[in-house]
Amino acid sequence: MLGWSINLFRVFGIRLAMHFSFLLLLAYVAWEGWADSGWTGVAWSLAFVAMLFTCIVMHELGHSLTARHFGINVRRILLLPIGGMAEFDSIPREPRLALLVTLAGPAVNFALVVLLWAFVRPPAGGMLGDVPLNFRGFLYGLWFVNLIMGSFNLLPVFPMDGGRILRSLLAMRQPYLRATFWAATIGKVLAVVGIVLMAVRWHNPLGAVLFAFILLAGEMEYRSVKRREEAQARWDVMLRRVYGVPAGSRDEARIELLHGPN
Secondary structure, eight states: OTTOEEEEEEETTEEEEEETHHHHHHHHHHHHHHHHHHHHHHHHHHHHHHHHHHHHHHHHHHHHHHHHHTTOOEEEEEEETTEEEEEESSOOOSHHHHHHHHHHHHHHHHHHHHHHGGGOOOOTTOSGGGOOSSHHHHHHHHHHHHHHHHHHTTSSSTTSHHHHHHHHHHHTTSOHHHHHHHHHHHHHHHHHHHHHIIIIISOOHHHHHHHHHHHHHHHHHHHHHHHHHHHHHHHHHHHHHHHOOOGGGHHHHHHHHHHOOO
16 A cells, blocks of 8 residues: 555655555545635645655655665655554664654654744644744744644653653563553553543544544564564574574674575
């Protein structure tokens, strides 16, 4: 499914791609804008989506450029209707490195919040729906989106950055798989609370669906890490049997096993 995408262009040498379902989002937003204010509504709605996903790309570039600085190759940044996703060749396992890569995304959003504060004035209602359709209103929308995006991503749940930050902090004191288990468990508990609040207190079905997705994402993250850990354990056993090397030497042994001795 993620292969159904359109390559757009490169940013800092990183390929930017758009999933085909993103076009459905644009069509829906344009229709909503037309129903509200005609062609003016269409232009404003599409401009807002373009602004929103520009912020998402900048967020993902924060992750990507930091990862590349530490020698991790970035395949692409993929735009989806629910946000963006940076695809790395490998996920950093060293807790401090993973923490830096993860924090870089929200840091971009909060840097934009600080820079834009001098140019924005909140509308009387204080909400995005009260923003006037002019340049100052556009800047306020940009400020508001980055504030919400940076804050929401710090929630300690997967697949948000906060879940990965929590795992990195836990992994500094315990094994990676156990850290993932506790981070995923905490995230799932918070997701259940979010579902209840959205469905019962605020009567927001879309919000309940979002937290249901977060609940599933936590379990998927733990199962994925567990499969990788089990596969790595089997690989280590095979290397010890074939070469008689300790697990700490597995990288050199893997090269010799794949390519043969010199």
